[in-house]
Amino acid sequence: MDPTLSLKERLKQYQGIKENTREAEVPEASWVPKVEEEVPVEEEEEIEYEDEIIEEDVEDQAVTSGPPPRGPSFKVWFYILIVLVLLVGGAIGLSYLLDFDIWEKDATPRGPTDITATPTPRPSAGPPGTPTSTPIIAPSQKPTTSMAPSQTPTVTPVPTTLRLGHFIRVYLAPIVGEEVLEDRSSAQYRAADYIADEDYYVPDLVTVGELADRYFSVTLYFATGGDQWTQCSPGDTSCASPWLTGNHCDWFGITCDEAGRMISMEFTSDNGLAGVIPPEVYLAGKLETFVITDNKLEGTIPETMSQLTNLSVLDLHGNDLTGSISLELCGMEELVVDCEEVSCACCTECF
Secondary structure, eight states, X not given: XXXXXXXXXXXXXXXXXHHHHHHTOOOOOTTSOOOOOOOXXXXXXXXXXXXXXXXXXXXXXXXXXXXXXXXXXXXXXXXXXXXXXXXXXXXXHHHHHHHXXXXXXXXXXXOSSOOOOOOOOOOSSOOSSOOOSOOSSSOSEEEEOOSOTTSOXXXXXXXXHHHHHHHIIIIIHHHXXXXXXXXXXXXXXXXXXXXHHTOOSGGGOOSHHHHHHHHHHHHHHHHTTGGGOSSSSTTOTTOSSOTTSSOGGGSTTEEEOTTSOEEEEEEOSOOOOEEOOOGGGGGOTTOOEEEEOSSEEEEEOOGGGGGOTTOOEEEOOSXXXXXXXXXXXXTOSEEEEOTTTEEOSSOSEEO
């Protein structure tokens, strides 16, 4: 054999020689002595060694190659489908919740102090008609516009009960109490209902203090029969600045400072105010002057008025008020009441 050949080639050559030899054998004659072919021991061991190597190579190839790869099983695809359904459902639910959380975040009260924000320019007069901007506290509608600019945006209304319930729960209940708001005929509830559902000027307010001033003013309007006022009730075309229209700083009898906080409320003549002074008067924390004379106010002067630390002028004569003036109100520049009906130990003037 040629020693330069590989083991496999030498094995094949040897097997071919062996087969050719067998084919060339002839029947043995009885007279021919039988001679066995002897294979060298070294060559026989070499052939067995080569057979073992070839068998090991075949086994290694079978182990290395292994079975053909299989695709994901049905169970794997089923789990993937379940995960996709959960992700899509979660995304839809999250987007739904975010729609209702936008105005909730804007309406969260931050205490009696003003919100830290960059004030926007305040209009000098109330906007004509009904503003079209979306309220930050209690929007009546949330427009959702499609991506195509040529299509008309669709509007999805938000239930009134959700807006009102949120406004009462988050803002009003902590400061005026829940009991008074349970009476739907009360001025407090009617004012909350108006601000949550009908007041479209709320998004123009910059601070919680401005919202507090507006809520007190609207509560006073309902508590004193604002629909029956002789002038400047809503719809009074003869009044240049009727109530419940536009910026409350422009309403008849109200004056605000440059920051938009109410500092004065004055009704110096009979305007048909008949009812009580609501205890929410203390919400107007910057109020300096409070004058309502010659009207038909009744009941007592609320004790919460003593929380108005900036109040320097209080004139309530010419009404049907009773009770007494709290000593905490003493020391004002002007404190005037009907002393025959209202007990006052420190009034600057009595009628």
